[in-house]
Amino acid sequence: MTEQLKFRGRLAEKKMEEKKLRWRMEGLRSSIREFLDPFENVVNLNTDVAMEQMIELAGLRIDLKETIDTIEALKKALGV
Numbered sequence: 001m002t003e004q005l006k007f008r009g010r011l012a013e014k015k016m017e018e019k020k021l022r023w024r025m026e027g028l029r030s031s032i033r034e035f036l037d038p039f040e041n042v043v044n045l046n047t048d049v050a051m052e053q054m055i056e057l058a059g060l061r062i063d064l065k066e067t068i069d070t071i072e073a074l075k076k077a078l079g080v
Helices: 003-035 047-078
Strands: none
Touching: 003 047
8 A cells, every 4th residue: 555545545534534523523612502501590500511512622632632633734645
């Protein structure tokens, strides 16, 4: 297998990974917003779940940044 084919395959994998990460992050963002309802009494907010989801979201953001950086490096290597 040529190096270029290997890079193209890896690029396709990373693009799919990027989509999955974005979908998961968008879902978490929506969920966090629901848990932090601005019209709900603050005493009744489920902040523990919102905090857990924020921590997961922060981790996914790091993963997404790394994935995007890899995609850009692969595109550069392929001259795309």
